[in-house]
Amino acid sequence: MRIERTYRQLEDTEEVHIYDITEEELFREVPQEYDMFYTPFEKTLNYLNNDLDILVPIDEGNDFIIHRLGLNAFTKRKINQNEISGRLLSKVSPGFYQVLKDTLKEVYETHETKQMRFNYHFDGKLARFSNVKVVYDMEKIILISENRDNRGTNLSMIDDGKYGEKANLIEYFSQTGSYYKINDRYSWTQGVYNIINRAREPNDEYYNIIFDLVIAEDKPLVKKLLNELDHGRAHYETIIRIKTHEGILKYIEANLYSKFDEEGHLLSRYGMFKDVSTDSTRKMTRPVDFLLRGFDNSKKLALLIDPLSIKHYEFSEGFFYIVEENPETYRHSIKIIDNIVEESIKEKIMQLVRGERDELIDRLTYNVHGDENNQKIAEIYIERFEYGETAHSIGFLTDVTEERRKQQELIEANEHKTILIKEVHHRIKNNLQVLNSFLNLEKRAYKNQPDVIIDHMQSRLSSLAILHEKTYNTSDFKNINLKEYIVDQDAQLRSLIGMRDGIIFESEVDSDLNLSIDIITPLLLIIDELTMNAIKHAFPDKTTSNKISKKITKLDDDTAELIFQDNGVGIDDPSSITKNLGCVIIKNLTKQLDGKIELLQNGQGTGYRLTFPIIMEHTIEV
Incomplete structure (x- = not known):
C-alpha cells in the first residue's frame, strides 16, 4: 500500500490517495478483546445512505476499539459485525490505522470535526472515493462516509x-x-x-x-x-x-x-x-470587478485574468497604461505579441496558448504600437491550467521601464543598491501571494458574507498597490517617509469605503518619521485590518457621524506609536475579539513587525495602541 496526502485549502479538506491496498492491510481476523454494548437504532442505521462507523478511543486516543462499522465494509469484505467489533483498529486494519490515526487523535483531543476525502487507486486508476466527516460525539469518534465508485465520474x-x-x-x-x-x-x-x-x-x-x-x-x-x-x-x-x-x-x-x-x-x-x-x-457589479478595482490607480502593475483567451479576458487598468491603449476601444488579439521584441518570449507565449507549457516568468521589451522609439520594459508572469475541458490562465504584467533605467544607473554606481532593488521588488510581488492566503482564510470565516471579503480584499490591494507604486520612485528603501503613504492610504479608504458608508478618516503623522519598507509593509496591513474591523463592528448606525482617526508619533529615537481610534459603539466583551479572524491576522502582522498592540478603553468607541521599532535589522541579503 502507498499513501499520498494533500490538503485542499479552499475546501478545508484533507485528501488521501491510497494505492493498491492489500486484503491483509485492510482486514485481519483477530480475537475479540472488549465487550461491546448494543448500538441503539441499529436497524435504522442500516437504512442510511451513508456509512456510519463508531470507534471508542483508548489509551488517550492512541488507538480505537471498533464498536460498529458501516454496511459498505461488510458488503465488500463479506464479513459481519461480530467478526470485527470489540477489536482494536490497529490490529484489525493496520492499513487504515496508519491512514487515520493522526486525524482520529486530533478530533479526540480537540472535539472539532474534520473533513477527509479518500481516493482508492488500483492498477493506476481511481476505482472509488469516499467523502468522510470525522466527528466527536458521546465520547466516541464517529465517521460518516459517502462512498461512490468511479463509474461515470469525471x-x-x-x-x-x-x-x-x-x-x-x-x-x-x-x-x-x-x-x-x-x-x-x-x-x-x-x-x-x-x-x-x-x-x-x-x-x-x-x-x-x-x-x-x-x-x-x-x-x-x-x-x-x-x-x-x-x-x-x-x-x-x-x-x-x-x-x-x-x-x-x-x-x-x-x-x-x-x-x-x-x-x-x-x-x-x-x-x-x-x-x-x-x-x-x-x-450589476461582478465579483471580478471588485478584484480588478483593487488595482485602480496603479499604472505600473496590471492583473491579468485569462490573458490567453481572446473572448473572456479581464485586465486591470494598469495594462492599458502599459500598452498605451484605450480600454473602451481595445480588442484583445494575439497580434499584440507582434510588438514584443524578443522572439524567444513570443514563442513561449505561443507555447502557453497551445498548452505546451504551464508557466512563463520573464522580462520583455514592448514596442508601443509597434514603435521602436517608444519602448517599455515589462516583467510578465502567466500561469496556465486546465479545468474540465477549458483552459484558464492568470498573471501579472509590471512596467519596470523606470526601474530598469535606475537599476542600470545603480549598477554603475553601487552594486549593493542594485541587489537591494531586486530583492525589494521581489518581496512586493510576494505580497500579492499573501493576499491569496488571506482570501482562503476569509472564505471559510465569512463564507456567508461576501461583501466583507470584498471590502477586505479591496483595502489590502489598494495599500499594496500604493506601496508598489511608490517604491518605483525612490532609490532609498530604508528611509521612506511614512506620512506620504498614510495620506494616500486614507484617500483610497475614503474612495472605497468612506463615501459609501459615510465614514470620515483623519490622520496625524509626524512629518519626520522615516521607516524602512520592512516596517511600512506590515504597518499598512495592520491599519487595513483595524479599519475593516471598525467598519464591520463599530458603526451599526450609518446615519450618525462616524469617524476613524490615526495618530502616529515618535516616542524616542528607537520607537514609534500608532493610536487607532473609532467613535463607534465600543466593545462589550473585550475577550471576545481575540477569537476574531481579523484579530489573529493583526497579531501575526504585529509579531512580524516586532511590535506590541493593546486595546484601549477610554471613552466612546474602541481604540488600539501599537508600539513598534523605528529601526529593524534589515532582512534583505546582499
Whole structure:
C-alpha cells in the first residue's frame, strides 16, 4: 500500500490517495478483546445512505476499539459485525490505522470535526472515493462516509490536483462556473452562483439551477439539447438566455458533456457555463470587478485574468497604461505579441496558448504600437491550467521601464543598491501571494458574507498597490517617509469605503518619521485590518457621524506609536475579539513587525495602541 496526502485549502479538506491496498492491510481476523454494548437504532442505521462507523478511543486516543462499522465494509469484505467489533483498529486494519490515526487523535483531543476525502487507486486508476466527516460525539469518534465508485465520474472535476484551488479562485472572482452530475445529484462551483447572483441553497444538488432560470423562448432549445445528450451525444455547445431572480437577462455560453458506458447508457454529465452578456456589467457589479478595482490607480502593475483567451479576458487598468491603449476601444488579439521584441518570449507565449507549457516568468521589451522609439520594459508572469475541458490562465504584467533605467544607473554606481532593488521588488510581488492566503482564510470565516471579503480584499490591494507604486520612485528603501503613504492610504479608504458608508478618516503623522519598507509593509496591513474591523463592528448606525482617526508619533529615537481610534459603539466583551479572524491576522502582522498592540478603553468607541521599532535589522541579503 502507498499513501499520498494533500490538503485542499479552499475546501478545508484533507485528501488521501491510497494505492493498491492489500486484503491483509485492510482486514485481519483477530480475537475479540472488549465487550461491546448494543448500538441503539441499529436497524435504522442500516437504512442510511451513508456509512456510519463508531470507534471508542483508548489509551488517550492512541488507538480505537471498533464498536460498529458501516454496511459498505461488510458488503465488500463479506464479513459481519461480530467478526470485527470489540477489536482494536490497529490490529484489525493496520492499513487504515496508519491512514487515520493522526486525524482520529486530533478530533479526540480537540472535539472539532474534520473533513477527509479518500481516493482508492488500483492498477493506476481511481476505482472509488469516499467523502468522510470525522466527528466527536458521546465520547466516541464517529465517521460518516459517502462512498461512490468511479463509474461515470469525471476525474477532472474531482481529482483536479494542483489546479483545483486556482480553478476555484478563477471561478470565485469571475462569471465562469461549472457543475457535474452523478447519480442524479449536482455539484455546483462558486462561479455558477456568481452568474445567477444568489447564495448556495441546500436543495441545489437536486436540480439544474441554471436551466430553471431559462426564459420561455429558450426552453425548447434546452429540451432538445438534453434529449440529445441523454441519447448518445457526448458534447453540446450553445448559447441560452436566463433571467436571474432580480429579473436581469443574461446570455450564457453552455458547454455540456455526457459520458456513457459501453452499452450506451448515460453515466454522468458535467458542464461549463460562461456569462457572455454584453450588457450585464452595466446592470450589476461582478465579483471580478471588485478584484480588478483593487488595482485602480496603479499604472505600473496590471492583473491579468485569462490573458490567453481572446473572448473572456479581464485586465486591470494598469495594462492599458502599459500598452498605451484605450480600454473602451481595445480588442484583445494575439497580434499584440507582434510588438514584443524578443522572439524567444513570443514563442513561449505561443507555447502557453497551445498548452505546451504551464508557466512563463520573464522580462520583455514592448514596442508601443509597434514603435521602436517608444519602448517599455515589462516583467510578465502567466500561469496556465486546465479545468474540465477549458483552459484558464492568470498573471501579472509590471512596467519596470523606470526601474530598469535606475537599476542600470545603480549598477554603475553601487552594486549593493542594485541587489537591494531586486530583492525589494521581489518581496512586493510576494505580497500579492499573501493576499491569496488571506482570501482562503476569509472564505471559510465569512463564507456567508461576501461583501466583507470584498471590502477586505479591496483595502489590502489598494495599500499594496500604493506601496508598489511608490517604491518605483525612490532609490532609498530604508528611509521612506511614512506620512506620504498614510495620506494616500486614507484617500483610497475614503474612495472605497468612506463615501459609501459615510465614514470620515483623519490622520496625524509626524512629518519626520522615516521607516524602512520592512516596517511600512506590515504597518499598512495592520491599519487595513483595524479599519475593516471598525467598519464591520463599530458603526451599526450609518446615519450618525462616524469617524476613524490615526495618530502616529515618535516616542524616542528607537520607537514609534500608532493610536487607532473609532467613535463607534465600543466593545462589550473585550475577550471576545481575540477569537476574531481579523484579530489573529493583526497579531501575526504585529509579531512580524516586532511590535506590541493593546486595546484601549477610554471613552466612546474602541481604540488600539501599537508600539513598534523605528529601526529593524534589515532582512534583505546582499
